[in-house]
Ligand SMILES: Cc1cc2nc3c(=O)[nH]c(=O)nc-3n(C[C@H](O)[C@H](O)[C@H](O)COP(=O)(O)OP(=O)(O)OC[C@H]3O[C@@H](n4cnc5c(N)ncnc54)[C@H](O)[C@@H]3O)c2cc1C
């Protein structure tokens with residue numbers, strides 16, 4: 001039997017270079033939460049279904065429970081902690097709050113990261129409310145509030161495309 | 174569960190390798206044989222690792238292998254590297270124009286957040302009998318290229334998918350999938366989902382016919398997902414449709430032939446009779462969606 005190999009994982013998280021040892025079998029979700037202490041990323045099912053653990057890897061939404069931390073070696077990761085600017089909620093976060101798009105908040109970090117990616121890509125309202133939200137399980141809201149947030153963002157002057165691109169640097173504030 | 178640093182692990186211990194070339198990958202896989210698991214998108218393998226349903230000694234990450242994710246449309250065929258992500262296939266414009274059914278089917282698979290990672294090769298090697306892409310590969314007559322220590326071989330999709338497993342030998346790497354562009358054929362994928370969106374369907378059908386201007390069906394290629402212990406080519410249904418117009422009687426004969434070929438699993442989502450009834454529905458819808466000869470192909474979804 002092999003022993004648990006460890007190596008140093010170096011990656012950029014929310015604009016800052018981070019480096020820490022991890023076992024090869026450590027999931028990115030656990031590396032973020034337990035090693036880097038970024039507990040904003042939530043973990044529900046650990047089989048890709050619920051979406052709570054969704055983060056952006058090089059700008060794309062992925063399940064952090066289905067990635068090994070070593071697979072993110074040298075890559076850029078964005079988590080929900082990177083969205084607020086100096087403690088001030090960003091426009092998307094404020095909208096979700098105003099439309100009651102969250103209750104217990106367990107699914108919210110993942111939903112926010114998926115919606116952030118959808119806005120940067122310029123996905124339309126139908127694609128976002130259909131395909132993108134289908135990738136998240138919310139046990140509280142019945143989705144009505146989340147869909148209202150998507151609709152409100154698409155009605156907002158300047159629209160959802162205002163979300164900063166490339167995340168990292170700007171978001172880290 | 175404590176928050177002590179590094180104390181939380183789910184998958185069993187394994188050795189992790191990330192080779193950079195196909196040659197290195199094949200060597201590593203050959204050395205470890207059945208004890209090695211290639212890791213592509215990880216969207217099926219990592220859930221199995223997390224639940225410790227599989228315990229490979231070595232995980233060979235394909236994510237850093239160069240040149241395995243290309244997409245080429247040329248010489249009457251589409252050639253797709255095994256590591257091409259579903260998201261790439263969904264957005265590839267040349268591919269979408271050449272083979273619309275591929276994009277249409279990819280969008281039925283899982284969710285955008287899964288498709289950013291999941292690969293075509295991973296879906297075919299995982300070979301869930303209810304998965305969409307293996308059924309599409311059988312319906313279109315895909316060829317799969319496998320690389321092993323002893324060299325390369327190419328298999329038809331129908332030879333690749335065996336009852337409950339694939340013909341891939343331990344140590345072999347799937348490198349490329351060739352989908353022939355069949356002149357005059359238009360395929361559609363229709364599925365009956367478990368939920369509204371994403372997740373494996375209860376059943377799915379990929380069906381295509383080639384028709385003459387007068388409506389006579391000259392050929393049909395049909396395969397089903399969720400209808401047996403592997404993606405199932407529905408030859409009886411193909412024969413029932415060929416040689417005449419797509420009449421209600423011909424469709425009824427095809428549905429009967431499909432139902433008698435099916436041997437679907439039974440589970441809490443539905444028994445075999447229910448799934449067979451759904452197969453008839455999916456096939457009927459797929460055939461109804463076939464465009465009539467002479468209509469503008471751009472009107473297809
Ligand atoms: C929430 C969720 C929903 C899903 N919904 C669907 C769905 O609706 N329909 C569907 O079909 N699938 C669905 N899936 C499965 C998803 O499509 C998988 O990602 C896919 O089946 C496997 O692709 P992968 O690249 O992630 O492969 P991996 O998980 O990396 O590998 C899968 C298997 O294939 C082997 N393998 C991978 N690549 C190669 C290769 N090149 N050569 C040799 N062996 C290889 C691996 O060793 C492993 O055994 C879903 C998954 C999740 C998590």
Ligand code: FES
Pocket residue numbers: 042043044045046047048049050051052053054063064065066
């Ligand atoms: S914890 Fe990753 S998808 Fe549920």
Ligand code: FES
Pocket residue numbers: 101102103104105106107108137138139140141
């Ligand atoms: S707000 Fe509770 S799960 Fe979504």
